[in-house]
Amino acid sequence: MAEEVALENRIAARAKVTVDDVRAVFESQGIPLGAPPARPRPLRIHRLRVAGVRTGALEPGPFNTTFRFGDGLTALVASNLRGKSSVLELVTWCLRGTPREKSGAIHWLCEVDLDATVAGQPMAFRLDLDNEEITSAVAFAGPDLAVLETLRAPDPAQGVLPLFRAASSESYAEQVQALMMKWMDLHPLVSAKQGTSAVAHGWPAYFGALYLPAARSPALLGDVLMSGLPGRLLQVFLDLPAAGVLTKVKTQAELMATARKRRQSAAKTAQEERTAQRQQTEEDLAAARARLEQLSAGSAGSDQESLADLAATTMRLATSWADSQQAWDDLMRVHRQAKGQRQRDEKLLNDVRESAIARQLFHGLDPTTCPRCDQDIAAERRQLEIDAHSCAVCARPVEGDDEDSEDVLAEAEERLQASTQAEQAARDALEQAETELNRLSGELNAAQEKLRRADAAARVPEYAKARDEVLRLEGALSVLPELPDSPDDPAEDLAIKVLRAGAKTLEDDHAKEADKLFADLNEEIADLGRKFGFAGLESVSIDRAAHLDVTSDGEHVRSFTDQVPGERLRLRIAVIVALLRVGAAHQVSTHPGLLLIDSPKAEEIQDVDIHLLLHELNAVAEANQLQVLVTTADFGLAHDVLPPDRITEAAEGRPLW
Template identity: 55%
Template sequence: MAGERTGDVEPGPFNTPLPFSAGLTALVASNFRGKTSVLELLTWCLRGTPRSEMQSRVRGWLHQVDLDATVAGEPMAFRLDLTDGEITSAVVLTGGDIATLTDVRSPDPGLGITALLRASSTDSYAEQIAGLMLGRMDLQPLVNSFKETSTQTHGWPAYFGAVYLPAGGDKALLGEVTSNGLPGRLLQVFLDLPAAAALTRVKTVHDVRVAEDKARRTAAAAEAEERAAERERLAADLAQARERLARLLPGDEDDASLVDLANEAVQLARALADAQDEWDEASRVFRRARTERQHAAKLLNDVAESATARLLFHGLNPASCPRCDQDIDDVRRQQEQHARTCAVCAREVTGDDENPQEVTAEAQERLKTSTTVEAAAKEALEQAEAAVDRLTRQMETAQAQLRRAQSAADLPARLAAQENVLRLEGALSVFREPDEPATDATEAKTIKILAAAADLLEKDSKSAAEALFEEVNKEIAELATLFGVPSLESVSIDRSARLKIYPLGSKQEWFKDQTAGARLRLRIAVVIALLRVGRRYGVSTHPGLLLIDSPKSEEMQSADARKLFTELATVAAESDLQVVITTADFDLARATLPADTIRQAEAGASLW
């Protein structure tokens, strides 16, 4: 690793070699001093893409990253040139052995060093590394059905989840995601169960075929519904078009000339105007008669109660002063009733009230007469109103007939309406009803064959896995207990990489429901158990590299951490497994690991 560090901690240029042991290598340094960055750089070189945990600030320090590794027995040299955290040039070299590749950054035919790939960008490097690693390790892309309509392919980065173990906080047992059956596919990297890969591919193809058949039927049903709605729309449009044409075509009884209809309309308009005038006059007469009747009723009431009113009965009853034309207000009229003063001149009203019965009788006669007049006026008004209503209706009918009459003005509209009716009738006559979805006998047979093959492979895979998983479960329980998982009676992992936990004296639990620390212990126990059993039976296709970042930080006691480190060192030593682990606990590393496996920085200093 070469570049220039910025910031407060050891700023300046650096060029740091970092050798790794064949078995376990422990990277020991204080927190935030480069331990995790080494794992992330290993990941970038081998995976092809950096993880999101790789800090952009650290990437910006780097100018060169060189990694020598043996992949599937082939020596390889990964050489990356970077600017501002992005790859500007990269090459993967191969040669006779690792020693030959040391410090070499370009092909050298004289030494037998050739280039396996070249890249000029971050994306290009990622794409080419994925193809190179899958090919060298004889791994197939992980394919699963996606939303029951298609397949989804996961390449080499998904496999790398079996190399770089997730942190304790992650709920995936293997890999980085729990969906799409990927944990179960990664389990096959550890245990290459007979027929497991074939079973997965057959199931995927079966699911996609079934989904495609379902999609075809759904599409056919949707088309049928759409066509039915289209037919209803055409029928509704035709009905409306026929109604419009009927309105434009005159009836037989209305088949009169335009001139006659126009003359009739003019005569009715005149008659309606005269009737309206008569109604106005009748309305005025009625209002006047009603006022007279109301006045007569009031006068009868006044003469019955007031002598003054009887004395003034035959006198004038002006509304205003005959001299100055000012209105006579209510106050004066009240004074006339109660104070016997004239409402016009305000003088006292004098005289003898000798014949009150005669005055009252005459007032009653006046009321009777005015009532009769009002009734006659009301009847005349009602007759005038009826005449106006009748003539109005006749006028509206005449106008409608005039609009419907056969004339040059209406002819284009009628022709357009007739053309629209004919067009819609033609569209309905040739309307194609949707066909029933055809049954594809070949496809149905293929789906049945795939289902039968999946059942057969499922039985074979299940039978072959029973003995293996029995040993795996036993190993997991023993290792997890050794690593400090409390009160553990047994565990059970299935082919989908789902782990059941059976605590002592308690009901069954799931891996995802454990604490972060317990999940990390269990995950490491699972990986070691799978590697042990896989190598014991010769069915492991794991790349042989494990990256574990700071396991003690996940709620792990020192005693449990010692057991974990010791067991990891033992597993790495007794097999071809290479483990790179990080810790900030200097004492833990020195107490549990051989000195030649420790890569340690001074306290507070950077690891590289």
């Protein structure tokens, strides 16, 4: 808790805000303030079983094959296209949720079973397949691997409990990825996509650091370069302080700052466009007014009333008449409503005088349509309400005593009296409005007649055109008000300030912790690279972004991507083993310690080098709690390097499963 409070105080001091502000911002963004050290996350596979029916010319028929894997280095040996890579893909499917790529042989499979230990917990993954798709799957955990091996379904009696079930490939992928993130104590690697949205990379991104990509891949760690994932994987596997939190803080700060910048830019652009529109409209209006004034002056000597005065009078009367017409329409609507209410009150009074059921329902709702479907309530149902005492809405019987009949009659009479008075008042107001409307109509007709006579003059059409243009431009200007500046959002500004300060503070923590780790990491990578056969390797330098510079052959410095494929493979393996060594030395949770390598000899490595690489990798794996699964078509290579119990092989030309 002390570290968490210290982090809050440091962020607050850097952002020059209060600690409460820091807590509120991080809470509103759903980001924890710091994170505890990660739990150990070792991952081991123990048994893979595949069953199905092989078709084709090579050994057709049913098969049921089991592979067992121990610690250290295990080699899968078979001729090319005989199922070696498929084993890696099936392990990947069970643990990653989806295979990296499906081989043609997978369509033979009906069942796939994998037993593994995930962060110390024995787990079983059972897949039923049809036509290369999962039809049902279950993952369960138990007390030990010996019990799990005998089961394809949970058995609570033996302490074997389900973790999840799936009925499709998509469901299995989603659930196994969530399971592995939880048990391996990993968090999504969040990044901003073009500054507009956040993208979260989950377990498949982490698994890329377990199943090495082809040597020609430019990524040092993992199999994806985008969003700086190699560097983020490196930071997680070194357990740098709150590595997952830092990515979230940086991403959210970037998204919020980008959104604010775009909003301000859009507001500024809109202001500039509106200013230009108003300026052009004002210039056009000034020219139109000057033209209208010129035309008005040309007819000033006429004995007739000026066109401008006639037009103004006509416009004023037209506006007054329109207002009066609107007032009359409104009063007519009020009168109709008052009349309708008076008629309903008359009917209601008659009903309560004649019907006990009407008196009972007097104070209830009286809908004209069904409150659910808006259908009109039929007259037959209303008549049944009176005749048969059944509600016109729900048709249920209306029961009760008619004990207040006199009070109901009195209230109904009062309602009728009030509505009659309201109707009369509405009628009086309507008649008064009609009188005023008639008066204005007469004056407007007279003014329009005067204007029509004046328009007969030769210059009237031109004057009318100029007048219309002035009116049009005045109207256009009225709907183009000046736009205000984009309003500041204090909460947004505070959040961006706090998040940026948080990112810088966490970056400082990372840099301080990295100084302790990266010197050891560089030394380990260089030492392992030389052991793995990287001739001439002098030193390496790796940074938190997983950029690796290699010094070799007389202080010649080249980047990782400048290395030949064979050297890239050696360096990738060296980085992962170095992570395990440094993690153990500094007591931090690091790489899960499982490594899948497909056909390393194919990566432009000489025979003598591949012997050296595998020999050293075997020794390093046993010494550093690393489980490595390698495939090769070189039968002699495997037997030269490994004892028989570390080799799973098929006779030359025969399938591995």
